[in-house]
Amino acid sequence: MHIAWLGKKSPFCGNVTYGKEITNALLDRGHRVTFLHFAQPDDTAEDSVSYEEVSLPFIFKSQILTIPALGSAKLLSETLQKLRPDVVHASLILSPLDLKLPEICQDLGIPLVATFHPAFDSKRRNLSSSTQHLAYQVYAPRLANYDRVIVFSQVQRALLVKLGVPAARVAVIPNGVDISRYAPGRSSIKQRLDARQLYVYQGRLSMEKNVESLLKGWRAANMHEQDKLVIVGSGPLEASLRAFYADKSIVWLGFVANEDQRIEILQGADGFILPSLVEGLSLSLLEAMACGTACVATDAGADGEVLDQGAGVILNTQKVSSQLQTLFPLFREHPDITALLGKKARSRVLERYTLSRNITLLEQLYGTIATPARNHYTLSKGA
Structure with a gap:
């Protein structure tokens, strides 16, 4: 399967680690991965991996927010049209481009999956939790247009469903850890x-x-x-x-x-x-x-x-x-x-919470949307 992964590689944060771990594991299982991220055109990957990379222009980038440059949405659409991946997986980076993705992928007939990372506290006990809850309220109507939205817990799923995202589209796939690398061991x-x-x-x-x-x-x-x-x-x-x-x-x-x-x-x-x-x-x-x-x-x-x-x-x-x-x-x-x-x-x-279990669940999710969506696209074009 060919996955077009839209994520981030810098600056370092949990989203960066998530993208690195998942895409490397997908490669290990024989999938083709194209990594699309906001970077300077001459930026090169620090890791030796066998996926293709596509750089998207940006105006501003931080651990919390990314502001794409004018023309980035058009470049993304043209790139996806050329690549024709089986599925687009967006590890959402809190960017205006996140909100345009459903329209882009729907026009191209490519299934779209999102992983929604933003922190939250469902009890809204302080200013930080109230602010983050606002982010969920802003994103929820757009997330309803994604084919699947991945969250990390049942609590987070319940919050999105309460805010209007169809329950059938919200999948719980927790973060996973490579238990062979992260394991008890000697330390000085x-x-x-x-x-x-x-x-x-x-x-x-x-x-x-x-x-x-x-x-x-x-x-x-x-x-x-x-x-x-x-x-x-x-x-x-x-x-x-x-x-x-x-x-x-x-x-x-x-x-x-x-x-x-x-x-x-x-x-x-x-x-x-x-x-x-x-x-x-x-x-x-x-x-x-x-x-x-x-x-x-x-x-x-x-x-x-x-x-x-x-x-x-x-x-x-x-x-x-x-x-x-x-x-x-x-x-x-x-x-x-x-x-x-x-x-x-x-x-x-x-x-x-093993990475292996995480990837298996992700492959199963891809399988439920990639084939039907591609068949629908082919039929539509032939009609």
Whole structure:
């Protein structure tokens, strides 16, 4: 099958990782993939992969929003007409082009699938969750025109259906992890950081990630000086947070590009903390779970669903600092708790969130729409 994948390769974010993992896995299963993304014409792929690439012009690009250049929609339509893929899969990047895609693909008679990533909190308990809910309200009428919309959880599916997307078009296919790469293993990170216990946050340093509440909880817990909190990631709040929380027990690593280094950090950690106000289904959380790390996350988005029934500790988004103030000393005094939680986390990933299972479900979804749609297109043209 030939899949035209419309996604992003930069700047680094969960959407970038999602596109990389899925397209590489599809290639491994013998599919043809053409990767269309916003880039400069002379940009080249960093990874050695065997798919074709098409660059689309843009005016602005960030982790959150992409603004295409004039003519990008026409170029995309002409490219798809030339390629004639069996299906177009758009890993939506929050761009005006997302809203034009259904019309483009309908005119060409090509089935269209979307993966809808935006973080959310169905309870709307704060400004971030209310803002993200608005994004869902804006997108829902357009998503109803896609042949299929992939989301990561039943909670997210229920929200879109409530907003008017036909239930039959919304498929739940969670993020998946390569369990051979992300697995328990030897790590020297504690020795290098001279840490007795090690806790990790990995992600963007921005308001919706609520990292300051994590830092407040850490400081209030009065942890031993050899217990370390490692912050992996960058973002608009990095400078201010580093200045205010200049503490020897907090290690600021910034963005770590090397995947093997990120895996080693997770393998050596006693706990992974995700204090987000809004989330989708955090790939970083699943990676930590796959490495056998005890995980603590808020019930925003689908993360609570991932950790339910004892696979991890679930926090309320409104009480992160006080809850962590209690949890950190408990973990410090009872390391057997984190060891048990780590085993349960790994088991949960093996049960529900493997990349292999993800790709199988995706292939099945493609199969349900690609052949009928192509037959319909052929008949229409011949009529």
